[in-house]
Amino acid sequence: MSATLDLLRREISALKPYKPADYVDGFIRLNANETPWRPPGDESRDGLNRYPDPRPAELTVKLAAHYGVAADALLVTRGSSEAIDMLIRSFCRAGQDEVIICPPTFGMYEFYAQVQGADIRRIPLDRENGYMLPVDEISAQWTDHSKLVFVCSPNNPTGNCFPDSDIDRLATSLAGRGVVVVDGAYIEFAANDPTQELLARHDNIVVLRTLSKSLSLAGIRCGSLIGRAPLIELIGRIMPPYCFPTTSQDAVLRCLGAEAQTELAARRRIIIAERKRLAEALEQLPDVLRIWPSDANFLLVETTPGSTLSARARAGNVLLRDFGWDPMLPNCVRVTVGSPADNEQLLKALRS
Numbered sequence: 001m002s003a004t005l006d007l008l009r010r011e012i013s014a015l016k017p018y019k020p021a022d023y024v025d026g027f028i029r030l031n032a033n034e035t036p037w038r039p040p041g042d043e044s045r046d047g048l049n050r051y052p053d054p055r056p057a058e059l060t061v062k063l064a065a066h067y068g069v070a071a072d073a074l075l076v077t078r079g080s081s082e083a084i085d086m087l088i089r090s091f092c093r094a095g096q097d098e099v100i101i102c103p104p105t106f107g108m109y110e111f112y113a114q115v116q117g118a119d120i121r122r123i124p125l126d127r128e129n130g131y132m133l134p135v136d137e138i139s140a141q142w143t144d145h146s147k148l149v150f151v152c153s154p155n156n157p158t159g160n161c162f163p164d165s166d167i168d169r170l171a172t173s174l175a176g177r178g179v180v181v182v183d184g185a186y187i188e189f190a191a192n193d194p195t196q197e198l199l200a201r202h203d204n205i206v207v208l209r210t211l212s213k214s215l216s217l218a219g220i221r222c223g224s225l226i227g228r229a230p231l232i233e234l235i236g237r238i239m240p241p242y243c244f245p246t247t248s249q250d251a252v253l254r255c256l257g258a259e260a261q262t263e264l265a266a267r268r269r270i271i272i273a274e275r276k277r278l279a280e281a282l283e284q285l286p287d288v289l290r291i292w293p294s295d296a297n298f299l300l301v302e303t304t305p306g307s308t309l310s311a312r313a314r315a316g317n318v319l320l321r322d323f324g325w326d327p328m329l330p331n332c333v334r335v336t337v338g339s340p341a342d343n344e345q346l347l348k349a350l351r352s
Contacts, residue, residue: 012234017236051241073229077225079223080208080212094118098143100148102125105155159295168198180204181206185208188213222248279291289331298334298336
């Protein structure tokens with residue numbers, strides 16, 4: 001683990017965490033400059049007049065159990081986007097270090113690297129072989145200034161998972177030299193979840209997870225950064241206290257309950273079934289050339305040049321994500337899998 005920790009910026013390793021006011025059950029809190037009364041209409045569990053836990057302890061334990069990891073291996077973040085930002089700030093010195101991304105992929109990796117002033121090396125996915133991960137090229141192009149490589153699996157916007165063996169091979173080749181960030185935002189819609197196995201085998205892998213997709217909590221902004229405990233503790237030092245709101249904690253804890261989990265699992269099964277049905281229907285359209293295989297809750301659709309697919313959808317009051325501007329996604333449109341009724345409305349519009 002020490003070799004991976006040595007890759008952190010020295011300032012982060014030496015950073016002393018902020019010490020917030022103490023919390024002691026049964027004691028009157030006159031140590032945090034809070035107001036003693038709840039605001040009108042406040043029905044939250046602990047009261048919105050009080051600061052939330054500096055770190056959401058109960059939520060951390062419940063999320064760790066949800067993902068099958070130890071509580072000290074998980075940091076609750078405001079969406080997985082915040083975890084991306086924290087990783088880049090923790091490992092990359094402005095103007096000196098770099099991150100590697102494999103386009104086409106999630107745009108926030110590049111965004112946060114630019115904010116930090118980190119260099120960006122782009123090593124494209126292998127489109128000719130189904131947008132596969134270029135493991136050998138990443139390893140060959142790694143330098144002393146390379147710190148992180150972002151691997152989104154299933155990948156947004158192509159939808160495909162990368163084989164565990166590829167991620168294993170990449171992490172092994174970068175041991176002591178760099179960190180592999182596996183973004184599992186859509187993994188609940190895939191056939192299997194390799195999070196626990198990857199973390200057990202490699203101390204230079206960290207995993208990003210989010211509740212925005214699988215738990216229907218996009219409006220809450222709850223994500224997780226998961227890795228070996230010593231690394232998670234050090235990265236967590238840069239996060240301010242009280243950062244995860246009380247109402248958000250309450251909402252997440254409700255959705256992690258057994259009854260809610262049963263309903264949410266049923267909804268995911270519907271999405272997976274609708275993904276197959278929607279793909280088969282879209283393949284019948286004359287201007288659709290290919291539906292790329294997807295393990296996520298969306299489909300990447302390749303159309304003929306000059307296709308009006310997005311325009312027809314919009315005319316039917318449905319919005320799609322057009323990626324035709326991206327040279328690695330020529331004439332491609334990303335279609336999120338909606339409810340059966342949503343998908344029927346889309347198909348009706350596209351057939352008109």
